[in-house]
Amino acid sequence: MEQRYILNAIDAALQAGADILAIYNDPASDFEIERKADNSPLTIADRKAHETITGFLCNTPFPILSEEGKHLPYAERSGWDAFWIVDPLDGTKEFIKRNGEFTVNIAWVHNSVPVMGVIYLPVKQELYFAEEQLGAYKLSGVTSRGGASLNELIASATRLPATTVRDRFVIVASRSHLSPETEVYIEDMKRLHSGVELVSSGSSIKICLVAEGKANVYPRFAPTMEWDTAAGHAIVRAAGMEIYQAGKEEPLCYNKENLLNPWFIVEPKRMKN
Known part of the structure; x- marks a missing residue:
């Protein structure tokens, strides 16, 4: 992928972040929740971030699928071989x-x-930014590309994955969507790992x-949409990991007729038999 498109996406994300923070840090804001x-x-922050990001990305030759934008019928989307997929907030x-x-x-999907x-x-x-040929990276303390x-x-x-020594098996889970199935998975892992x-x-x-x-792993046994995972999926792929459909060997795929993801598990790539 051309570097100018990666930089365009980085600039779009940083500016959208600044727009979101301006609303977030305003003590008088009620966020205009709908x-x-x-x-x-x-919220008004979702809408503003969407406007900002599409303003950057509309200058590229690729269509945009944004959570807060118009979702075109699959008959039209099915012809897209490359496109942006965005969750503004x-x-x-x-x-x-x-x-x-x-x-x-x-994310950019091909x-x-x-x-x-x-x-x-x-x-x-x-x-966090990543491209499959360049790898995955993390920058801290950044507000603009400058x-x-x-x-x-x-x-x-910092190149990802960063060197991390763990003496425990770490499961990351949703703060707002911890389903019963996820709780069962966690109990299963407790039987397989000492800590x-x-x-x-x-x-x-x-x-x-x-x-x-x-x-080590992030199990998600609750609903998500393609824009919730696409950017993170690109990052874990470039870091040598994968997002597998739960109970299968196949990864998540994008621009489906139904934009709802199946349940999934984020983990290191599995060894092929």
């Missing part, structure tokens, strides 16, 4: 709770596979924790 058809919350519930655990997610991904944590000022080239960003970033630690987090941060090496 309810979507599925009863999930939508992943973790809206966490945003409303003001716990800081929300992200900006941007032939149903997430090839490039950018995830930005506005409150922590942490940027004109830096991609090579300069990579030179100042199990459970880490709770919101949004796509959970995927990033596995990519970093801070967690």
Whole structure:
């Protein structure tokens, strides 16, 4: 993938993060919360981030599939071999709770596979970015690119997975969506491993924790949409890991007729028999 597109996505995520923070840090803001058809919350920050990101990405030759945008019928989408998939504010519930655990997610998908991904944590000022040929990286304390080239960003970033020594088997789980099936999985892991630690987090941060090496696995046995996982999927793939469909050897794929993901597990790549 051309480096200018990666930089475009990074700039879009950083600017969207700044726009979100301006609303988040305004003590007078009520976030203008609405309810979507599925009863999930939508705030003014979701809408503003969507506008900002599409403003950056519309200058590229690829169509955009955004959670907050118009979802075209599959008859039209099925002809897309490459496209952007965006969650302008992943973790809206966490945003409303003001716990800081929300992200900006941007991915570039080619032939149903997430090839490039950018995830930005506005409150922590942490940027994850990856491309399948370049690898996966994390930058801390970043609010803008400042004109830096991609090579300069990579030179100042930490390559993922970072070296992490763990004496426990770490499972990362959703802070807002811990399903009974996930609880059963956790109990199964406790029988297989001598020491199990459970880490709770919101949004796509959970995927990033596995990519970093801070967690061994992230099971998700509850509903998610393609835009929830695409950017994180690109990052874990570039870090040598995978997001497998639960109970199968196949990874998640994208631009399906139904944009709902099946249940999945984020973990190191499995050895093929």
